[in-house]
Structure formats: C-alpha cells, structure tokens
Amino acid sequence: MNWAxxxxxxxEALKITLIMTFSSSLIAYLIGLxxxxxxxxxxxxxxxxxxxxxxxxxxxxxxLRSIPFIIMLALLFPVTRAVVGIAxxxxxxxxxxxxxxxxxxxxRMVEGSLDEVDHGIIEASQSMGSTxxxxxxxxxxxxxxxxxxxxxxxxxxxxxxxxxxxSAAGGGGLGTMAIVDGLNIRNYDVMYxxxxxxxxxxxxxxxxxxxxTRRLDHKKR
Numbered sequence: 001m002n003w004a005x006x007x008x009x010x011x012e013a014l015k016i017t018l019i020m021t022f023s024s025s026l027i028a029y030l031i032g033l034x035x036x037x038x039x040x041x042x043x044x045x046x047x048x049x050x051x052x053x054x055x056x057x058x059x060x061x062x063x064l065r066s067i068p069f070i071i072m073l074a075l076l077f078p079v080t081r082a083v084v085g086i087a088x089x090x091x092x093x094x095x096x097x098x099x100x101x102x103x104x105x106x107x108r109m110v111e112g113s114l115d116e117v118d119h120g121i122i123e124a125s126q127s128m129g130s131t132x133x134x135x136x137x138x139x140x141x142x143x144x145x146x147x148x149x150x151x152x153x154x155x156x157x158x159x160x161x162x163x164x165x166x167s168a169a170g171g172g173g174l175g176t177m178a179i180v181d182g183l184n185i186r187n188y189d190v191m192y193x194x195x196x197x198x199x200x201x202x203x204x205x206x207x208x209x210x211x212x213t214r215r216l217d218h219k220k221r
Contacts, residue, residue, distance in 0.1 A: 010193060016091055017173035020163045024098035025156050032103040035061065036110025037136060047132050064104040069162045073097045094171035102159050109155055113147035114140055146217035153209020157202050164198060174198050
C-alpha cells in the first residue's frame with residue numbers, strides 16, 4: 001500500500017464525514033433543543049403544565065428513538081427521495097435520515113440536562129414575576145450549559161457512528177472507505193486507516209466536550 005496515495009482519499013473521506021456529522025448535528029439540535037425544552041416545561045409539575053401534550057410528545061420521541069438507524073435509513077427512502085431528490089448514492093441523501101434519527105436522541109439529551117437545573121432557582125424566578133420565556137431563556141438554559149455541551153459531544157459522536165453505517169446507502173465518508181474500499185475487497189490497510197481516523201475523531205470530540213464542560217461548570221469551582 002502506497003500511503004502517499006492513500007492520504008488524499010482519507011482526507012476526502014474525512015471531509016465528507018465531517019460534513020455529514022456536523023450539518024446533521026446542527027439541524028438535529030435546531031429541532032431537538034426546543035423539543036427537549038417542551039418535554040421539561042410541559043410536565044405536570046413544569047412551568048407550563050400540559051400533561052396530555054407531554055405524553056404524546058414523549059411517545060413520539062421514544063418511538064423514533066427505538067428505530068435503529070440502518071432500518072430508519074431504509075424506511076425513509078421514499079421520503080428522502082421526495083425531500084432531496086435522491087435516496088441513495090450521495091452524501092446529501094444521508095443527511096436527512098441522519099437528522100430524523102438524531103433529533104429524538106438530542107431531545108432526550110436536552111431533557112436530561114435541564115433536569116439537572118436546581119428547581120429552587122426556577123421557583124425563585126417565578127416568585128420574582130419572571131415570564132415562562134424568561135425562565136427558559138435566562139435561567140434554565142444558561143444553568144444547563146455545561147451539561148448541554150457534554151450532551152452535545154455525546155450526540156455528535158453518536159451521529160458520527162451513524163455515518164459509518166451510512167455506507168449501506170452509498171453515503172461516502174470514512175465508514176464507506178473502511179467497509180466498501182477496505183473490508184469488502186480485503187484491503188485491510190485502507191480499513192484500518194479509515195477506522196483509526198474515525199476513532200481519533202471520536203476522541204477529539206469527547207476531549208473537547210469534556211474540557212469545555214469543566215471550564216463552564218461553575219458548580220465545580
């Protein structure tokens with residue numbers, strides 16, 4: 001194996017993986033963050049109690065979370081084709097099912113982060129006449145920032161793992177390189193190189209997330 005020839009292919013696969021991972025993570029958070037907030041504030045003991053809505057939302061999110069990504073990928077072929085014009089064979093066709101699989105996971109991660117906020121602070125804000133929006137935007141979310149960042153790092157690494165499975169639909173990236181260009185044709189140098197690069201990405205994201213969480217967590221200072 002000529003490693004000088006392999007490096008450009010690895011860099012191209014890395015670029016595709018990063019595009020899939022971070023674009024789908026961003027969109028998943030745009031959907032999942034408000035849903036996670038709604039899961040918390042609409043509880044029976046929340047600041048905007050709506051138990052029926054909360055139950056329905058929770059059931060939908062749990063249902064979507066229970067479907068493995070590879071099955072979701074196949075189930076969404078018709079919808080993906082209608083939304084992006086193609087269901088398989090291109091990176092843009094993978095981002096849509098990545099988002100659909102990821103946003104329920106993100107919603108639950110956000111819910112868990114907001115659950116860590118001291119209820120005494122919320123009650124104090126209510127007693128001072130703060131509106132529900134002020135409590136959410138100026139109390140709950142800021143107080144949960146360290147946990148939200150830690151959850152984001154976990155979510156991004158999960159989505160990164162999903163991209164490796166996207167090779168089943170020709171999504172490209174390091175997963176496709178490891179499986180299609182490496183394992184399937186027994187080119188093990190390619191498989192190991194792509195796999196190690198994926199592992200390195202996971203470690204980098206995890207370390208950055210943990211470091212930023214510690215830096216912002218004023219409770220531990």
